[in-house]
Amino acid sequence: MSGSFPEALQFSFAPVVNRLVDWLVLHYGDHLRSLSDQLLQLLVGLENLLRALPWWLLLLLVGLLAWHASRSLARALGLTALLTLIGVLGLWDKLLQTLALVLVSTGLCVLLGVPLGIVLATRPLARRLLLPVLDVMQTLPAFVYLIPVLMLFGLGKVPAVFATLIYALPPLVRLTQLGLAQIDPSLLQAAHGLGAGRWQRLRRIALPLALPSIMAGLNQSVMMALSMVVVASMIGARGLGEDVLAGIQTLNVGQGVEAGLAIVALAMVIDRISQAYGQPRR
Template sequence: MSGGFPEAFTLSFADTINGWVDWLVVHYGDQLRSVSDRLLALLVGLENLLRLLPWWLLLLLVGLLAWHASRSLLRSIGLVALLGFIGTLGLWDKLLQTLALVLVSTGLCVLVGVPLGILLATRPLARRLVLPVLDVMQTLPAFVYLIPVLMLFGLGKVPAVFATLIYALPPLVRLTELGLGQIDPSLLKAAHGLGANRWQRLRRVALPLALPSIMAGLNQSVMMALSMVVVASMIGARGLGEDVLAGIQTLNVGQGVEAGLAIVALAMVIDRISQAYGRTRH
């Protein structure tokens, strides 16, 4: 007697999903190609802009940004040293490629995540509908949603951006909604009593009070975007993840460790700066 699951009760929706993706490609292929071309132009333009900056000027700018965020000279010097460490490993150009990918992905996260978080905080129905979707986005293995993204956009930097966006978006949405939901309602009522309309209450009262939570969400999104750089390198995005992948494929432990440490150093720099901005606006 077989202990397997009865075949009569099995079902598969793989063909349905494949048909839906094919329908998107057939009917909206031109629009998707246009979006892909614009996003690629943005990515390449940002990479070229970063390459135009002398290495010492970029380090100086990061140091000034770190000092502005933390007002700590010692911390600023430490973060600049971490970034300079990546250059000493001979990975400066790959650092710029990874940085451009993370900046574009994080920018898209902010453009989508903050308005969506505001919507969830103000519309209970939207919250009930979207939260399960965010749960799926956070728990679904990255390789699963890489497949439709690759079919829609092909190999290269653009699908890496969209895959990173899907992976890194949920924390920002959740923490934006959480920050807005924890605001004392009496403050908003007082602003309403003073004649502020809904937009003014949001812009002048709610968002400033929720900013520490939003910055925490942004910090988490950036960290998750950095954790995707190795996966992104598997679909054609270059950068530090490419060296980690090459180290795995060729069993070159040294190369993989160097690139991994460079990713850690970049993550620490971005993490400390974003956390400092969140604290200074408390």
């Protein structure tokens, strides 16, 4: 057909990607399996810890955390009421599973994202090399992450954590770099003149001043992690996303709406608390 693209100019790099994944599985399969087992133990341990807490104690802890972040009793009561609503809907256990997944994914984002943001803020070459990678990570459809992750780790909670990590990492890296780049250089120069080393300038001046931007990045990472809950349920991660997926598959609108509202409630609780901690205090 005259309107079709010429076959002589067509090229596919899918075989190269497949060979790379096969090579990783062949040479590093044992290491990946060990990492998967350790991460699974962490996830299961956190879930069991959350289940061991009485429901009222967990609500009390969230209320105290919200009050400490915002110093507002009304906001603390409102956020506690949102979590109570999830329990009233009979989704408390699913809530704990989703919360454990989000906490582990977000913790890994912090461990990787903040150091990467520091590197990007202090190394122009690293910034030029890594920013395009972050663009690809942030714009690539989430379902694409599932294919190599499933090949490397199989079904279950662990591939869901890694897929969520890849999807939620870029905002934290970018906003950490942005917060550090916006610091007045004269402050760091004054600290250097007073004899502060590089690590002291970073820990005592740069990071505290960039904290609002870092917390905004953390907030965005948490929101993106929650948006992956339904996608993660497709590869064996249980939780609130599992009920949304079941509602879609069985055309059970009520079940899907209940689980969806529970995800929204959890997102609002985490969002309000993290935003409150990110605001500068007097």
